[in-house]
Amino acid sequence: MSIRYNQKREAEKQPRLTGGHRMCAGCGAGIVVSGVLRALEPEDRAVVVNATGCVEVSTFMYPYTAYMDSFIHSAFENAAATCSGVEAAYNALKRRGKVDGTVKFITFGGDGGTYDIGFQSLSGAMERGHDMVYVCYDNEAYMNTGVQRSSSTPRFSRTTTSPVGSVQPGKRQQKKDLTEILVAHNIPYVAQTAPIGNFRDLHLKSHKAIYTAGPCFLNILAPCPRGWDYPAAKLADIIKLAVDSCVWPLFEVEEGQWRVTYTPKKKLPVEDYLRSQGRFRHMFQPGNEWMIEEAQQQIDQKWERLLERAGG
Amino acid sequence: MMKFMSGNEAVAYAMKQIDPDVMGAFPITPSTDIPEVFAGYVANGEVNTEYVAVESEHSSMSVCIAAQAAGARAVSATSSCGLALMYELLYVAASSRLPISMACVNRALTGPININNDHSDSMGARDSGWIQLYAENNQEAYDNFIQAMPIGESPAVRLPVMTCMDGFITSHAMENIELLETAAVKAFVGEYRPEHYLLKKDNPLAIGPYDISAYYMEHKVQGAEAMKAAKARILEVAAEFEKVSGRKYGLIEEYRLEDAETAVVLIGSSAGTGKAAVDRLRSQGVKAGLIKIRVFRPFPGEELARALAKTQAVAVLDKSEGFSANGGPVFAETRSALYDLKDRPALVNIVYGLGGRDIRVEDFERVFGRLADIAASGETGPVYVHMGQRSQAQEVMA
Structure with a gap:
């Protein structure tokens, strides 16, 4: 990564997503959006696009918008x-001399709007090669409608449409690997990140995505206190557990080259991550040890495969 | 300049002359020629349009909405299931007051699949807030598209416009049509100058809010008012268009209606067949007339009431089945429009032509025959019937 990161300088920038929006305390999505938009150079304009979802209904409730752009x-x-x-209009109007200056195009969608119902639209836009960034804030279920399972919901997770019952262990299916599917689109830049620590990883990847020509995709973990069932104050701890247990590895794929951007000093057992959230509580009941074992195996396999791809 | 062209080619040519900023393009029979012919203009540098070949009609309308919101002029074309796939976004376009222009080449909706003409696609979208203009022939398809932007972009209106023509009958049949010079089209359509748009410098704009109950209703009322205002604007644009083309347009077209005792009301290409039947009957001394609805949204209720006030019996022909068990959409609205007349004609509804079923001059003669019986006897009989079925025994037209 070429640019230098100075947290203090970034924090002092005029925010592009203002306070006063209506997202929940302890929500990951708000800091994802403000974190990505902070990577815009102050002199550049942006058009922000939203899929319907938590962020949209919380940041633009008529007549108030939380966006400076x-x-x-x-x-x-x-x-x-x-x-x-919007990007097509920009190109057309620019050719005709009707707009000037640099305008960047950044889209935010939740996992429902990205992995599921908006998947076709996303794939089409990436294939066409628009100069844009698509950001998925992944909170692993349909949270805006009250915690229903999506194809991003991890196996065993409890949601209102994958409840834990006497014959069902929560969600039966594995989480879809969307980041990998986006890599298969052969676009210039794909990365997975999270608002962790001093936000360096998130900032540098956002900056690269915004300032790389062509379609770029960021998948960003965005925990949800309501759906994941954790105390609001624990947000940062949960993100750290996700990353340090390799449940949510941080990596990027630039022009087809895979690179792991963070390797935990000590890889934590997945159990530590699962225990932090109510949605996995049933996995700790006597007789359900196999669920934790299976989850650990799954995470280990995926981490090994990622390391192989990144050249060890 | 006279040219031999299909309806689709005529619309694609109108688009070329306008040279819009953005086109959302996706193929569907029978409108496919429009994006296809236009792609040729793009490939040869004859237009400066950003041609976005999307992966679905849903995305093509999404592209148009976003492009128009960004400050560009956006166009598209579709048919049938393509329009149905756009359904939720038609409301978004209209409620965001984005004057997109789209050609709808009318085709039956699937269920079962059928590629031929009827009006079930655009009739399904009649309450979405789009202005709807319908063409009888290739010339009108071309003329209507050129009038779409001056209508929709007018500050008093600011609504999207759908220009409809009958699939295959109009879209594929070749006719000699009169084209305007490109300079004349450009001057007529003018530059698009929106007041507010996403790409406007120093004045960011937010579009598509979560609109709570404290505000939503006012926004809907504004849309309704815009639709009312569109009537006058459509006539204004028609008057300007007549100056450059010599061709006259209104909300409805009245054909030999002055002293008519019986009349039919319909939409689209069947009007040509209907006019031939009227002429034949007139030569036999029958006082028959016809009304073609050109503008279905906004609905020309007062104009229809005025035009039909002196008739005795009227058949409203619907080229789509509404499944209301109470008649098709054109009938429902026409009958409602006539309710306030002191002396109303008797009204019947004839659903015809579904999925490309043909209608001939003789069929119109049967309709007028029935209207004559109604006028003479005062007995309306069955009000809601389907004409042109395989077994005529099931019909009540004889």
Whole structure:
């Protein structure tokens, strides 16, 4: 990563997402959005695009917007297509001399709007090669409608549509590997990050995504206190546990080259991560030890595969 | 300049002359020629348009919404299931007051799949807040598209405009049409100058809020008022268009209606067949007339009431089945429009032409025959019937 990161300087920038929005205390999505937008150079304008979801209904409730930049939301499943329309207009108007200056295009969608209902729109926009960044704030379920499972929800997680019952262990299926699917689109830059520590990883990847020409994709972990069932004050701890247990590895794929950007000094057992959240509580009941074992195996395999791809 | 063209080519050519900023393009029969012909203009540098070949109609309307919101002029074309896939976004476009122009080449909606003409696609979108203009032939398809932007972009209106033509019948049949010079089209359509847009420097704009109950209703009322205002604007644009083209347009077209005792009301290409039937009947001394609805949204209720006030019996022809068990959409609105007349004609509804079923001059003669019976006897009989079925025994037209 070429640019220098100075947390103090970044924190002193005029925020692009102002306070006063209506996201919950302890929500990861708000700090993801403000963190990504902070990577914009102050002289550059942006158009921010949202899929319907928590962020959208909490940041732009008529007549108040929390964004300093232009913003558009149109529907749940079309955020990437919407961003491509704005970018197409920019190209057309620029050619005709009707707009000037640099404008960046940044889209935010939750996992429902990205892994599921907006997946086709995202794939199409990436394939067409629009100069845009798509950011998935991944909170691993449909949180805006009250915690329903998505294809991003991890196996065994309890949601309202994958409840824990006498014959069902929470969600039965594995989490879809969306980041890898985006890598398969052969776009210039794909990265997975989280708002962790001093936000260095998130900032540098956001900056690279915003200032790399062509379509770029960021998958960013965004814990949800309501859906994951943790005390609001524990947000930072949970993100750290996710990263240090390799449940949510931090890596980037630049022009096809895989690189792990953070290796835990001591890889924590997945159990530590699972124990921090109510959605996994049933995994700790007597007789359910196999669930934790299976989860650990799954995480280990994926981490090994990532290390192989990144060249050990 | 006279040119031999299909309806699709005529619309694509109008788009070329306008040279819009952005086109959302996705193929669907029978509108496919429009993005196809336009792609040729793009490939040869004949237009300066950003051509976005998306992966679905849902995305093509999303692109148009975003591009128009960003300050650009956006166009698209679609048919049938493509329009149905856009359904939720049609409301977004209209409620965000984005004057997108889209050609809808009318085709039956799937269930079962059928590629031929009826109006079930655009009739399903009639309450989405889009202005709807319908063409009888290739010339009108071309003329309507050129009038779409001056109508929709007008500050009093600011609504998206759908210009409809009948699939295959109009979209694929070749006709000689009169084209305007490109300079004349450009001058007529003018520059798009929105007041507020996403890419405007030093004045960011936010579009598409979560609109709570304290505000939502006012926004809907504004849309309703804009639709009312569109009527006058459509006539204004028609008057300006007549000056440059010599061709006259209104909200409805009245054909031999002055002293008509019986009349039919319909939309689209069947009007040509209907006019031939009226002429034949007139030559036999029958006082028959016809009304073609050009503008379905806003609905020309007062104009229809005025035009039909002196008739005795009227058949409203619907080229889509509404499944209301009470008649098709054109009938429902026409009958409602006539309710306030002191002396109302008797009204019947004839659903016809579904999925490309043909309608002939003889069919219109049967309709007028029934209207004559109603006028003479005062007995309306069955109000809601389907004409042109395989077995005529099931019909009540004879």
